[in-house]
Amino acid sequence: MLIVRHLRKLNAPQRLQLNVDQTRRALSDANLQYDKDPQPLFTDAETQRLLQSMTQLQLEKVFRKRTVADNSTETKFMTTAQLEKEFLLTIEKAKKLLQMPPVVQIKPDTERVISKDPALKDFDDSKYVFTDISFGLRPSERKVVVRDVDGTLSYAPLETQKRMNQLYFPLDGRKSYTPRMFSDKELLQRCLDEHKYEFVLDRLTVQYEPYETEFHNISAKVFTHLNESKQFDLLRSTRHFGPMAFFYAWHRCIDDLLYDMIRRDYLYNAVQLIALSYKIHKVPVEYGQTLSQLEALQPTPAERALEELRSCLQKPSEKGIEKEIHAAIGKTEQDFTADELSLKFIEQYIGSEHALKKVQLELAVQTLKELNLEKLQLFKGLKKAHGVQAS
Amino acid sequence: MSLSPASGIGRFYKHSAKIIRFVRHGCANRPFYHIVVMERRKNQHQPVIEQVGSYDPMPNATNERLVALNTERIRYWLGKGAHMSDPAAELLGIAGLLPVHPRTYMNAWRNRKAAAEAAATEAVKSAETA
Amino acid sequence: MAKLWLMPFMMSNWRASAPQLAYYANAVRTPSAVVFTRNTSFFNKLPAEDIWRGVTAVSNAGKKRGRGKGTGKKVAKDLNRGQTIGLGKSNCIWPGLNAPIIRGNELTHQQKQSENLDREKSIISLRDSMSNFKLMKLNPIDRGWSGSKMPGRSIGPPDAVGEENFNLFDTRVLENKIVFIMKGNMGRKRRYSVLSVTGNKSGLAGFATAKAPEVRTALRKSKNRAGQKLISIDLYENRTVNHDFYTAFGKTKIFVFKKPEGHGLVCHRAIQTICKVIGIQDLYAKIEGSTNLQHIVKAFFIGLMRQKSYEDIANETKLHIVERQMAKNGFTEIKASPLQDLKISENDQIIDFMQFTLGNKIVLRKKKTPPYYVNTKGHYLFECKAEKFRNQSIVRLHKLVNSYT
Numbered sequence: 001m002l003i004v005r006h007l008r009k010l011n012a013p014q015r016l017q018l019n020v021d022q023t024r025r026a027l028s029d030a031n032l033q034y035d036k037d038p039q040p041l042f043t044d045a046e047t048q049r050l051l052q053s054m055t056q057l058q059l060e061k062v063f064r065k066r067t068v069a070d071n072s073t074e075t076k077f078m079t080t081a082q083l084e085k086e087f088l089l090t091i092e093k094a095k096k097l098l099q100m101p102p103v104v105q106i107k108p109d110t111e112r113v114i115s116k117d118p119a120l121k122d123f124d125d126s127k128y129v130f131t132d133i134s135f136g137l138r139p140s141e142r143k144v145v146v147r148d149v150d151g152t153l154s155y156a157p158l159e160t161q162k163r164m165n166q167l168y169f170p171l172d173g174r175k176s177y178t179p180r181m182f183s184d185k186e187l188l189q190r191c192l193d194e195h196k197y198e199f200v201l202d203r204l205t206v207q208y209e210p211y212e213t214e215f216h217n218i219s220a221k222v223f224t225h226l227n228e229s230k231q232f233d234l235l236r237s238t239r240h241f242g243p244m245a246f247f248y249a250w251h252r253c254i255d256d257l258l259y260d261m262i263r264r265d266y267l268y269n270a271v272q273l274i275a276l277s278y279k280i281h282k283v284p285v286e287y288g289q290t291l292s293q294l295e296a297l298q299p300t301p302a303e304r305a306l307e308e309l310r311s312c313l314q315k316p317s318e319k320g321i322e323k324e325i326h327a328a329i330g331k332t333e334q335d336f337t338a339d340e341l342s343l344k345f346i347e348q349y350i351g352s353e354h355a356l357k358k359v360q361l362e363l364a365v366q367t368l369k370e371l372n373l374e375k376l377q378l379f380k381g382l383k384k385a386h387g388v389q390a391s
Numbered sequence: 392m393s394l395s396p397a398s399g400i401g402r403f404y405k406h407s408a409k410i411i412r413f414v415r416h417g418c419a420n421r422p423f424y425h426i427v428v429m430e431r432r433k434n435q436h437q438p439v440i441e442q443v444g445s446y447d448p449m450p451n452a453t454n455e456r457l458v459a460l461n462t463e464r465i466r467y468w469l470g471k472g473a474h475m476s477d478p479a480a481e482l483l484g485i486a487g488l489l490p491v492h493p494r495t496y497m498n499a500w501r502n503r504k505a506a507a508e509a510a511a512t513e514a515v516k517s518a519e520t521a
Numbered sequence: 522m523a524k525l526w527l528m529p530f531m532m533s534n535w536r537a538s539a540p541q542l543a544y545y546a547n548a549v550r551t552p553s554a555v556v557f558t559r560n561t562s563f564f565n566k567l568p569a570e571d572i573w574r575g576v577t578a579v580s581n582a583g584k585k586r587g588r589g590k591g592t593g594k595k596v597a598k599d600l601n602r603g604q605t606i607g608l609g610k611s612n613c614i615w616p617g618l619n620a621p622i623i624r625g626n627e628l629t630h631q632q633k634q635s636e637n638l639d640r641e642k643s644i645i646s647l648r649d650s651m652s653n654f655k656l657m658k659l660n661p662i663d664r665g666w667s668g669s670k671m672p673g674r675s676i677g678p679p680d681a682v683g684e685e686n687f688n689l690f691d692t693r694v695l696e697n698k699i700v701f702i703m704k705g706n707m708g709r710k711r712r713y714s715v716l717s718v719t720g721n722k723s724g725l726a727g728f729a730t731a732k733a734p735e736v737r738t739a740l741r742k743s744k745n746r747a748g749q750k751l752i753s754i755d756l757y758e759n760r761t762v763n764h765d766f767y768t769a770f771g772k773t774k775i776f777v778f779k780k781p782e783g784h785g786l787v788c789h790r791a792i793q794t795i796c797k798v799i800g801i802q803d804l805y806a807k808i809e810g811s812t813n814l815q816h817i818v819k820a821f822f823i824g825l826m827r828q829k830s831y832e833d834i835a836n837e838t839k840l841h842i843v844e845r846q847m848a849k850n851g852f853t854e855i856k857a858s859p860l861q862d863l864k865i866s867e868n869d870q871i872i873d874f875m876q877f878t879l880g881n882k883i884v885l886r887k888k889k890t891p892p893y894y895v896n897t898k899g900h901y902l903f904e905c906k907a908e909k910f911r912n913q914s915i916v917r918l919h920k921l922v923n924s925y926t
Contacts, residue, residue, distance in 0.1 A: 062850075068847065068848050073844050077838060078871070079871065093850070121503060123502065128482075130458045130460055130485075131458070131460070134464070145487065147486070180923070312855050
């Protein structure tokens, strides 16, 4: 009852209506574009750290079973030392699999003429496209030049360049024609309605370069649809979660994602998301301190995954009673302190004018608080019962 | 694989003349050329020393003739003193890798002249009918 | 001259009738038209039955050797049976044929009547009943390895013994053959020997051979005996064997390989049948040496029984066992860890898992002999031509599927 009254006080009906309107306006545009180059902000070390941490590293999701041609298995003997090395390799591999496709500006196509030779006019009835196929060049370095019918020699437009690269050095999975999934709006819509977001984004990443207009348009469409269907968990622990969070933060519509994070008890991620949005929009709120405090309390996703891998090696007898309690509750003492810190920060955000869906968020925070309180009581009780000293 | 590989297995003779030239692949009414380095005296369908490019003389759907050139190797072989066949030299001239071949200029001039004549006769015809 | 010509005819045709003689008399006048004929042969001396027997029957000596067992069984059908003149497909009254011409005072006319639908059916059933030879009709699902033969066929669960019943079991015949033994007073005594395997499709199976003078008895005996000899078999994920293994019985050597999900059973048909009964779905087995069926079965069961669990292998070698799955992007999963760790330095050679489980045995990989035409000029030319079209079908299909030009 108390919570509800509190909420009523917080949100007068008119204000609520206003908020809903704002949200709608923000998302009604299907083609949200980056108004300026997002690359410097995206590739910034701090942003990357935040995005990676938000993405999380759930091993069973990263290394989930896929339908592949070769589904063979290899059984091996290993010593403990080799196993340790293997764990590190696994984490490295997971990090590689989770590397985010860059968010960059749309590249404008400029004409660059090498030479003009009017004496060559009408030398042939169609133009010539020359591709340099020298060994060991990167696709971006590869020169493609065009001799036009009027005798002008110039660098090829981006579209031709991409086509030639795909022709002479085909990328696995990229097609020389536009896949019907992207050319036919109905098919794309069907994919989205079936919540095949990862599939669409994966194929998009393969088919288009990040600086292409289609890449921007379709990814914006996917993220918008995702924000409406609220199936954020589908992209968690995939390489598309970072760009997605960045997209929402850039376009000021993080509230649904935030709500999802709070509901799933990923409070640290929620704080990071808010901090990212503050960072992008240069909001004068001090978030660095909270982040560094939380960072000290919480392990990074990679560390957590490594810990999970190593726990397989431990025998049940070696695990202490303290760990067993942690496993039962799902939280450690540090986690409780971190939760308190993050909740404070989140509430501050909800109180500010940046939050759009205050009611929902407030409700979620209150529910979580109650749950945490119960868990804390149980935790303390268990510890006391087992005679474990409070550290 | 029964055909000799395009990448080249031809024997290299130290003192004989090499040439950069076209080799006609494809089939009847559909030419396709490999640009290769081979012994000058050999038949085009003998194994080549190296393939340095390809040339599709039939315009594609977007009205382009596609040429691929391994410029690094072409420059290497030219530096070694390899000869050039006329069509190959013309193509490299159009690509801007070598000076434009005189024959290209001649062709261009002839084409323009023919077009101008055709336009003139057309004009006369239309004037007569009018 | 004429007399000389006539003599042989007169001698051989002394029984010829008068008109024939007249013919010969004519023939004498024109010697060029003489035709040699023999007017008597077995064909007009013997009755039809005897002649037919000469063609179809087997001689006494042949019968002793067991020839011609199938002859005489298939008799030509008498298609006239069940039919009477005047009654046919269209039911009609034909005066004078199947009806009197004058009935009472009236003249009967040709008249059509309602069709008799059952007539055709009854004739066909009559004809069917005439031959005693019938092909056994088997549902495709019930078929064994080959036609209506017993091997590979299911004969149901073993009979219940007291309270114990074998509801979830299925028994399959592996071998059904005739065996002989010599008896003092009876001579060669013939019996049927049946080898069958029974199992519940989740790791419980048994096999047994039984002999009996009747096939049916032998089947029942072997089925019930197999039910009494059940062996518990360890399965991996309820679908394949624990690990690769080598097993042998007599001159039969079997290499069995564990396979990933969806691989199927790629092995000898007897092993396939056994696997189905046990509940193994993915496996590859290579048999080397003798393919005696009883030996294959015994060797395979011995191999299955000798399998070790991962824990046992880990404790034995004091090493961890990990499994790397390609479908999971090469993720390594720990399958078993030893109870106590053996400190092994970096440089120590670690044994290969497959080598360990196969007991250092290696499958013999024979080189395939190329076909005779490989080194011919014609084949070379064909390959040269075919090489240019090596991707054509794929590209065409791809274009068709993705509908682009």
